[in-house]
Amino acid sequence: MDDVQMDASKPIVIVGHGPAALLLALEIQHKGLPVVLVPQPARGILPMNPELVSINADGGLPSLFQHSINLWRSASERLGLPALLQPKPTADLASSPGREKLLRDEAVIDALAGEKITFLPTEMLAENLRKWLAGSTVRGAKFDEGGQMLVPNLEEILQTAIAERGIGTLSAAVVGLELGIHGPASVRLTLADGSAVEPSYVVLSSVELAKKLVPAAMLPPLRPARGHYLGFDVAPDVASTLDLPLLVTRLQEGHMLIVQRGGHVDVFYDAILEPRQATPKTEPDDALVVNLKQHMEKLFPTLYQHFGPAPAPAVAAYTQWVTPDFLPALGPWSTQPNIIYSVGWVGREVTYAPAAAGNILAFLTRPQEGIASEFKPRRFVENTWRQRIVTAGLAWKEESHGAAPTLTGKDAAYMNNVQAAPTANAQYAGSINQVEKAISAVSLKPQTQFREKNSKPKVTTAGIKNPPITADKK
Numbered sequence: 213m214d215d216v217q218m219d220a221s222k223p224i225v226i227v228g229h230g231p232a233a234l235l236l237a238l239e240i241q242h243k244g245l246p247v248v249l250v251p252q253p254a255r256g257i258l259p260m261n262p263e264l265v266s267i268n269a270d271g272g273l274p275s276l277f278q279h280s281i282n283l284w285r286s287a288s289e290r291l292g293l294p295a296l297l298q299p300k301p302t303a304d305l306a307s308s309p310g311r312e313k314l315l316r317d318e319a320v321i322d323a324l325a326g327e328k329i330t331f332l333p334t335e336m337l338a339e340n341l342r343k344w345l346a347g348s349t350v351r352g353a354k355f356d357e358g359g360q361m362l363v364p365n366l367e368e369i370l371q372t373a374i375a376e377r378g379i380g381t382l383s384a385a386v387v388g389l390e391l392g393i394h395g396p397a398s399v400r401l402t403l404a405d406g407s408a409v410e411p412s413y414v415v416l417s418s419v420e421l422a423k424k425l426v427p428a429a430m431l432p433p434l435r436p437a438r439g440h441y442l443g444f445d446v447a448p449d450v451a452s453t454l455d456l457p458l459l460v461t462r463l464q465e466g467h468m469l470i471v472q473r474g475g476h477v478d479v480f481y482d483a484i485l486e487p488r489q490a491t492p493k494t495e496p497d498d499a500l501v502v503n504l505k506q507h508m509e510k511l512f513p514t515l516y517q518h519f520g521p522a523p524a525p526a527v528a529a530y531t532q533w534v535t536p537d538f539l540p541a542l543g544p545w546s547t548q549p550n551i552i553y554s555v556g557w558v559g560r561e562v563t564y565a566p567a568a569a570g571n572i573l574a575f576l577t578r579p580q581e582g583i584a585s586e587f588k589p590r591r592f593v594e595n596t597w598r599q600r601i602v603t604a605g606l607a608w609k610e611e612s613h614g615a616a617p618t619l620t621g622k623d624a625a626y627m628n629n630v631q632a633a634p635t636a637n638a639q640y641a642g643s644i645n646q647v648e649k650a651i652s653a654v655s656l657k658p659q660t661q662f663r664e665k666n667s668k669p670k671v672t673t674a675g676i677k678n679p680p681i682t683a684d685k686k
Contacts, residue, residue, distance in 0.1 A: 222246070222412040223409075223412065224245060224246065224411060224412055224414075224415065225247075225248050225249075225414050225415070226249050226415045228251070228252055228417025228554075229251050229417070230417065231367055231370060232554050233249065233417040234249075234367065234370035234371060234374060235287060235569045236415060236417070236565075236568070237249045237374060237379050238370065238374065238377070238379070239291070239570075241377060241379055242290070242291055243576075243577060247380070248381070248382060248409070249374065249379055249380065249381045250385070252385055280566060281297065283570065291373070294369055296363055296366060383405075384403035384405040385403065386401050386404075386425065387403065387404050389426060389551075391548065391551075399550040399551065401414065413576065415553075415572060416551065422553060554568040554569075
């Protein structure tokens with residue numbers, strides 16, 4: 213791509229809120245470059261709990277978390293920040309008020325975003341949480357004794373450092389972004405108070421911001437992920453007898469997660485690989501809802517017997533956008549030479565923040581290299597993590613896994629391969645691979661069309677296969 217020389221009289225503007233934006237601002241100032249932070253309102257979903265750095269039970273993830281911890285340690289030392297790490301506590305985290313709920317909420321976020329996770333049955337959570345933190349091996353996940361985790365007040369420490377070091381902060385939110393104001397290599401941000409700023413580079417630190425500010429036709433390949441859930445309301449005395457596990461079932465390239473909170477049971481299904489389900493602002497697919505109900509009825513008949521012959525659980529939809537394979541930094545491209553995306557994956561922003569900051573800082577100090585970075589697993593093949601540096605912009609291509617057999621897919625045979633996390637109660641093992649034939653029959657029926665709440669045409673990348681994004685080379 214053509215070199216974009218940074219104008220020293222123009223600051224680098226970071227738009228966003230959270231660890232990724234705050235750490236990057238500190239790193240840029242440390243390099244002696246002008247930087248301005250434009251905080252946006254905090255998201256409704258909190259970043260990843262520091263506890264999950266130590267607690268996550270997927271055998272492929274500890275290496276990612278350990279790498280992240282090492283990056284946070286280096287950043288803390290390099291920037292002269294107060295300690296950002298602390299020894300892993302041996303106390304039972306689930307015993308503190310609200311902590312168990314947060315842990316489960318994070319599990320839901322992870323599952324909906326395409327993570328393969330195994331969690332324990334509810335009755336085993338507290339005991340095994342202690343074992344995890346003490347370094348025991350639980351379900352194949354080994355955490356070293358004496359390991360470290362991020363401090364709970366991480367974001368507060370970063371915000372204090374921003375204020376103490378005099379990093380400029382604009383109070384008004386960004387409401388508009390214009391490209392090519394004074395030529396192809398220029399950009400202007402319009403603020404809510406009517407003022408404007410023309411930075412040398414703009415860093416967008418979240419997918420939400422990218423969707424709001426960048427024209428849909430120019431968005432990078434941010435893949436929409438849509439998850440659905442069924443809600444069951446059960447009397448508390450009945451709920452105590454159900455003995456439902458906190459469970460993720462593996463539906464080949466989809467996931468189900470059962471979460472019980474008192475008398476309420478949520479059943480989540482990740483539909484990220486279902487293009488028909490991946491268009492934002494659409495109603496849940498009727499066939500998918502039917503399949504979910506029948507699937508749950510087979511897995512947990514004790515749950516359904518309390519609803520009578522015609523149970524009608526509530527159905528709702530959860531929509532979130534994620535990046536194509538865990539990308540902590542994207543861009544710039546020839547069409548957007550001054551825009552960089554640090555689109556921390558929802559629920560993993562804390563983990564990706566130091567990697568994203570490092571990648572973006574490398575580009576800002578060496579723009580001729582056109583650095584973009586992928587930090588991802590070879591998903592569903594092997595649980596290994598690798599980092600790849602791509603020069604001259606990022607040519608993106610989604611990995612192909614062949615036809616995606618999902619809960620509404622045409623290959624109904626995959627239903628026989630449903631796997632659940634091992635549990636202490638053997639009653640689940642016998643039923644998991646005995647899915648009703650009716651599910652297969654419904655899966656093969658023609659799918660219903662989406663019912664759009666808003667008839668206005670929407671631009672989406674959901675139906676685009678492998679859209680290459682390349683940059684002009686020198």
